Amino acid sequence: MKIGRIYFNHKRLFLVLALTVTVAAVPFFSAFSQSSSVHKVAKGETFYSISKKYGITVDELCSANGITKNDVLKVGQSLKIPSAKTSGQAPAQRNYDIYTVQKGDTLYHIARINGITVDELKKLNSLSDASSLKAGEKLKIPSSAAEVKNTVLPDLTASDPRNYSSKKGDSSLVWPVKNPVVTYMKGKVSGVQLTAVKNESVTAIRAGTVMYVGNYRGYGQVVFIQAKSGHIYSYSGLGSIKVKKGDYVVFGDVLGTAGIDSIKGTPQICLMVFLKSQPVDPAKAPRG
Structure with a gap:
């Protein structure tokens, strides 16, 4: 009898445990099924706030819905939420x-x-x-480093960029240096040469993320900046650089100082702008 009671109690215990596990598993599987769900856009929500809510990246959210970060979200819009990757490790701290x-x-x-x-x-x-x-x-x-991570630098022609045309630009526009004489370059290189004052500060004419700093082919010290519009701004021929790769700069931030042309001996810089690898007239490029 004693053995039978012990056996029965163990059996009861097993049934209770099994029932507990089954009940506890219901919310778990429910939550799991919701990890790949649909989100209704509420007023004031952004791609960033939605992706953060579900523990995914903006790129993952956009990819799952066949849209881009430049698309406009509408209140009531349905978005597919991809399953967050769970590896048992704590997510990396956001930079x-x-x-x-x-x-x-x-x-x-x-x-x-x-x-x-x-x-x-x-x-x-x-x-x-x-x-x-x-x-x-x-x-x-x-x-915004993730936006720049896989971006390819513009393919600047590996030649001396100091090949100028007779075409002059509008010096009254906002340029990286103050009151420059603006001269267009010719040949395969598209951009402008800007006269400057010795050691004059060179400032960003458009906010964005610094993609590259340092010497680049025949262009001397260069800073590449990608704006959120996709435009890439190349500031070359600098005398010094005061930013580093990954920095986010805004309109008016100092990037460095103007360099000295090794042939003319005068301070100047070059500015080139690209969109989807195609050159853009720097005078017509977005500013601010």
Whole structure:
């Protein structure tokens, strides 16, 4: 009898445990099935906020829906949410770009140009509604390094770029240096040469992520910057460089100083702009 009771109790225990495991598994499988679900876009949501909510990247979200990061989300729009990759390891800590606050900037303006909401910007930087911005202040914004990671640098002709035409450009436009004489280059190289003052600061004419810094073929010291519009800006012939690869720069940020032309002995730089590997007239390229 004793053995039978012990056996019966073990059997009861087994049944209880089995029932517990079965019940506990219901929410698990339910959650698993929801990991590949549909999300209805709510007012104020962005690609970044939605991807963060489901633990996926913006690229994964866009790929699953056959759209790009430049598409406009609509309230009520249905988005497929791909299953998040789970490897049992903690997700890598997210890196952030640094945005330098410019004179006259507002939280709304900074959030808008970086594709996030004001609430996301405030949360990333522990800001409140009463927080005030100061020119020069550094703010964290979602990293755009992934957008640049697989980008191929423009194929600049491996030749001396100092081959100028007689065509002059409009010096009244915003250029990387102040009041330059603008001369177009000719041949296979498309861009402009800009006169400068000795050791003059060279500034970014368009916000973006630094793709490359250093000597590049026959162009001396070069900085390549990719804007979120896809345009790639090449600032070449620099005397010094003050940014590094992966930095996020905004309009007016100092990239370095003007270099000295080894033949003429005068300070100058070259500016070239590309979109989808095709040269763009620097005078017509987006600014700001």
